Amino acid sequence: MNIIVCLKQVPDTETQIKVGSDGKSIVTDDIKWVMNPYDEHGVEEALRIKEKFGGEVTIVGLGPKRVTESIRTALAMGADKGMLISDEALEGSDSLAVAKALAAAIKELDYDLIFSGQRGVDDDMGVVGANIAELLDIPQLSVIDKVEVAEDGKSVKVNRPIEGSTLVIESPLPALITTQKGLNEPRYASLPGIMKAKKKPFDEKTLSDLGLDAAEFGEGARKVKVLEIKPPPAREAGKIVEGETPQEKAAGLAKLLHDEAKVI
Amino acid sequence: MAQGVWTIAEQRGGEIRKITYEIISEGRRLADALGQDLTVLLLGSNIKEKAAELGNYGADKVLVADDPRLEAYTTDAYASVISELVKADDPAILLLGASAEGKDLSARLSGKLGVGMAQDCTAFAVEDGNLVATRPIYAGKAYARVTFENSWPQMATARPKVMDINEPDTSRSAEVLDAAFSLDDGALKTKVVDVLKDESGKVDLTEADKIVSGGRGMKGPENYKILEDLADLIGATVGASRSAVDAGWRPHSDQVGQTGKVVSPGLYIACGISGAIQHLAGMSTSKVIVAINKDADAPIFQKADYGVVGDLFDVVPALTEEVKKYIES
Structure with missing residues (x-):
């Protein structure tokens, strides 16, 4: 069973986001970049399936050179091979263009199953996985928190939580699964794992290596144009409910929620 | 030239979900701003009786795709039918709810249609005849205002519980039309084999x-x-x-x-x-x-x-x- 895991690097979720002086970007100076948290679940699940069925796990990342570090982390966790799609022309690409580049790279590989995070915790779009599946003409299984590959390795059964219930879905392979928290507990890279990762195959590809036209990528090719990025609407600190005892405070709060906010 | 606003209705077990009224209401406001019609696309099986009521919330037309294979949502069937209908009619705006279903469907549709998409938006406006969408990024640590370029329809999803629902007007009714579509069984690869109900009955x-x-x-x-x-x-x-x-x-x-x-x-x-x-x-x-x-x-x-x-x-x-x-x- 050969498995691809798509990887994105995002600002650590503790990062305070500051808007750049152009009003159209964020300040990236002091950002700590980490593997997208949902992608960690993809790496872990791929490793568990490989441990059962054999085969290879290949990490395919896209972005600037710094993404290499997160791919190395995945290799240290136990993945077999890494690939980074990196090209200046990719800078500023939208989801569809990113999916095009990833799909072009994956098409050249041998795969039964593809994992990607259900969304990047930066742009919060959650469409790259589905767009890759469309471009490869395979089924997508979105926001999945349980994966069972059939014994014969030809199909997969997944759990997809939706509002108020969980759908159990069967799909033939190959398929693309987007991962949700709860799927598994990602392992940490061990020290021997980190040492071994340094010797594992790692490829770097440009757009032309993938046979793609740079004009279809980057800021200029965006179909969704950013007009403005702004801080969230300010929320003023409100009233502190005073009182001598917890009961008095609770009574004051209940009164405000009823009389003023009218929510109870 | 692309014309009109389209929204996709969401039903489960034959019942219209609340998000549907939210996006029809918002779709109505956008259609008014453009001076164009609002069409709601309703997919399901034996679902036609639910169509007329959607006019109360602002739909001018309801296009019904009725087929046993559309009874419950699957990405394969819904994305195939909707992309076919969208390509045939060429609407200017395509609006969905950012529910579990809407997020999955819109993501696949944007790929099928080869268009840009704005996910999980909290506000919309029409400026110079174009859709401008506001969406939280970094889970709301910042907000982006975006528009579309050479990308038709202009496609977006609306965050649940954010768009105000219009007061239903029972004197208003929608024209109900049957959608003509083809659906190839070969395109239906995935199958929902079980639905595990959350017995607690709690609202998501x-x-x-x-x-x-x-x-x-x-x-x-x-x-x-x-x-x-x-x-x-x-x-x-x-x-x-x-x-x-x-x-x-x-x-x-x-x-x-x-x-x-x-x-x-x-x-x-x-x-x-x-x-x-x-x-x-x-x-x-x-x-x-x-x-x-x-x-x-x-x-x-x-x-x-x-x-x-x-x-x-x-x-x-x-x-x-x-x-x-x-x-x-």
Whole structure:
């Protein structure tokens, strides 16, 4: 069973986001970049399936050179091979263009199953996985928190939580699964794992290596144009409910929620 | 030239879901701003009787795709039918709800149609005849205003519970039309083999009107009982912070925040939650925020409309008793 895991690097979720002086970007100076948290679940699940069925796990990342570090982390966790799609022309690409580049790279590989995070915790779009599946003409299984590959390795059964219930879905392979928290507990890279990762195959590809036209990528090719990025609407600190005892405070709060906010 | 606003209705088990009324109402406002028609696309099996009522909320036309294979949502069937219909009619705007179904469907559709998409938007406007969408990014740590270029239809999804629902006007009805489509069985690869109902009957956090959430200050899973008592009384869903989920006190599906669910209830009561930035990001679009915390310096108080500095183990049960007086009177 050969498995691809798509990887994105995002600002650590503790990062305070500051808007750049152009009003159209964020300040990236002091950002700590980490593997997208949902992608960690993809790496872990791929490793568990490989441990059962054999085969290879290949990490395919896209972005600037710094993404290499997160791919190395995945290799240290136990993945077999890494690939980074990196090209200046990719800078500023939208989801569809990113999916095009990833799909072009994956098409050249041998795969039964593809994992990607259900969304990047930066742009919060959650469409790259589905767009890759469309471009490869395979089924997508979105926001999945349980994966069972059939014994014969030809199909997969997944759990997809939706509002108020969980759908159990069967799909033939190959398929693309987007991962949700709860799927598994990602392992940490061990020290021997980190040492071994340094010797594992790692490829770097440009757009032309993938046979793609740079004009279809980057800021200029965006179909969704950013007009403005702004801080969230300010929320003023409100009233502190005073009182001598917890009961008095609770009574004051209940009164405000009823009389003023009218929510109870 | 692309004309008209289209919205996709969402039904489950033959019942129209609330998000449908939210996006039809917003679609109506956009159609008015453009001076164009609003068409609602309804997919299902034996679903036609639900179509006319959608006119009450602002639909001019309801296009019904009725087929046994469309009874329950599947990505394969819905994306195939909708992309065919969209290509044939060429609408200017295509609007969906950012529900579990809408997010899955819109993502696949944007690929099929080869268009850009704005996911999980909180506001829309028409400027110079073009759709401008506002959407939270970094789970709400920043907001982006975006528009579309050489990308038709202009496609977006709306965050549940954000768009106001129009007062239904029963004198208004929609023209109901049968959609002509082809659906190749060979394109249907996935199959829903089981539906595991959440027996608790609780409303999903993303759709809840009220949320009572507990964090590290809850000290252990057994203590959530006091939050459940309050939640049951006011009709709220119980949520949790990342630290409570990571500690194994609550299931992953309860997590509110940047790596959990992003929520917009009318009332959010944060108990023993200090207000880590990734948590605040996930609930800052709540209408009324209440914080109950021992630590007067906790960052959550900077976002709260009402704060109580005190021990939640005293304040929450007392609040439940006080609220009971209003509800019972």
